[in-house]
Amino acid sequence: MSKPVLIIGGGPAGLAAAHSLATVGKECVLVEKEEKLGGAPILSGYAKLVPTGEWAKDAIGGMVKRVEDESAVKVMTGTKVAKFDGTPGDFTAELSNGDSVDAESVIVCSGFTHFDSVNKPEWGFGTYEDVVTTTQVEQMISAGNGVRCPSDGRKPNRVAILLCVGSRDRQIGREWCSKICCTVSSNIAMEIREELPDCHVYIYYMDIRTFGLYETKYYWKSQEEFKVKYIKARIAEVTSDGEKLIVKGEDTLVKRPITIPFDMVVHAIGMDPNVDNPEISETFGIDLETHGFIDVANRYGSMGATSRPGVYVAGSATGPETIDDSITQGHAAAMAVLADAKDLKSA
């Protein structure tokens, strides 16, 4: 009898892989280190997702439910892989709960870690209560409480969203672009404007990267329908005059210093490699790329191959990724392990 596929991580990529494999009758064991499934969109309480506008709890929550209802998927939460050994078709994983799993192949969908804004202290996070992150604003919206200043609960009249916090920033060792923060910020800006029509929302950017069809749906729509204002700027610091937060920087389009007061400042935080990647790399014997994400082979021959045969990777474990593309990669990796299984059978 064939062995199951071991899936590491229950975020969008892992859920997609597990669901599609189960649908074609392939058994899976899904191991998730957190206590519940869903990955960042569920665990961090995202609000409406790019690009569908569906609530994360419905969209990704639906994916969780489908996997939990699948008899072909054995879900183990609060669990990690402690030891891993074997060859394609014949792997064994020892789990942190003492169980052991024999697996035909593995799909690593271990995701990313949100950048911690305390690593960018000059932009006020940790110093001023009303400096928050995009994730915190998502949580305010998804909790249904509206966007309010944490210091006193008032409705903000002026909100600044600062892009590239923990991205494209060599000073703090984050050279990469986090790919989706521009679009997510534009989405959040529209949500704030929708709830608080009198609130002015400014987005401070280096380059606006609403690529592909996001250009219409986010960049243009946010400006034209929602009057969100975009400022190309190099930000120096976020301070306070005792009453308002003060964003100081240089408007790089007019080459002039700008100092603007705000009620709330939002850090559009980037995507770091999963903090556990060194451990994951060591346990599974797979290589990391230069920034610490999991290295993936070219896609011309196989999908999501890592440096170790039989071990695949999908989603933001490979680098900053959108939810849609993470899901797609999960399905594609599922297809790859099916193809492997066929090869093993005929071998």
Next chain:
Amino acid sequence: MSKPVLIIGGGPAGLAAAHSLATVGKECVLVEKEEKLGGAPILSGYAKLVPTGEWAKDAIGGMVKRVEDESAVKVMTGTKVAKFDGTPGDFTAELSNGDSVDAESVIVCSGFTHFDSVNKPEWGFGTYEDVVTTTQVEQMISAGNGVRCPSDGRKPNRVAILLCVGSRDRQIGREWCSKICCTVSSNIAMEIREELPDCHVYIYYMDIRTFGLYETKYYWKSQEEFKVKYIKARIAEVTSDGEKLIVKGEDTLVKRPITIPFDMVVHAIGMDPNVDNPEISETFGIDLETHGFIDVANRYGSMGATSRPGVYVAGSATGPETIDDSITQGHAAAMAVLADAKDLKSA
């Protein structure tokens, strides 16, 4: 006996879908309107691909060969679907060559059409011989002849690459961003600098969208290792002083008009919806989105679903897309039709 999967289009997405389905023993019929397989990377003669640096003729050529060697894939080139009817599990397609194909499901991988630069006449294409497109430069490189001025065959000393030609341009009805031209242009700029170390290469941009890990591999590398120069500018026109091409515009970072002479000007052309999309939409009874690309359902429940059950879509048919993501979507759509097949069997 189960029917084959009908795949429309033999570019990266279609090749990926066909190969993975064949590998698990699922028969496919691949219908391609052109006389050979490979899609844009092969038919338009691309050079080294983003992000692997492999030659298109090797990377995508290898995908073509694998599909042609697959006995489970029946390839029909120079052929289109003339008529299409039926329901999931029971479709019939009448082909332009008179054949008829019964199919269980369909994956539309009909790709895009390169923007035609004659639609942007003020930027000199069609007027001056030495104004060319990124595709033409790719062809010069892949043909092994080096980058030369078409007018007299000389090596250019100064090359300007103009981004967003046929993208982000409402005046000509192209509001969307073509997603990958920034990175491709950065790649081409490095290839020119590698072959012609004395040549100065400038990239004129609105926003540099080398998203995700491309930031390191293209944006930084092109500036630091290859001394490619980036100018944020609004371009007014490309003219000639009889000897050199003259690019006139406004440097939007210093708000000053700039006029610079060049030997060669390269249009980084965008991705239009496939010109055949209205016909494809009509034939297959599937909806197009607002810009004319094929509309795709959300990805939380299924992969690449169109508005018609049993008909899927993958790759740049859905909007501007990278080659890697097109391949991934092809594999994911293959997974979706396998899941469908299972559902049909158990129904």
